[in-house]
Amino acid sequence: MADLPGSRPVTLHNDxxxxxxxxxxxxxxxxxxxxxxxxxxxxxxxxHCAGPGLPTx
Numbered sequence: 333m334a335d336l337p338g339s340r341p342v343t344l345h346n347d348x349x350x351x352x353x354x355x356x357x358x359x360x361x362x363x364x365x366x367x368x369x370x371x372x373x374x375x376x377x378x379x380h381c382a383g384p385g386l387p388t389x
Contacts, residue, residue: 340375347383
């Protein structure tokens with residue numbers, strides 16, 4: 333990401349909300365964010381996490 337050098341996006345696919353870290357129980361999101369916040373570890377590649385699915389219209 334050009335605007336935030338040294339960063340990596342964490343994308344949660346098939347979900348409809350934001351503010352997922354430490355509130356929705358998604359281990360993929362939680363582990364990536366906690367590693368960065370805890371000791372500054374940035375993932376070696378963009379992180380793509382599976383969500384629980386979208387609601388049926």
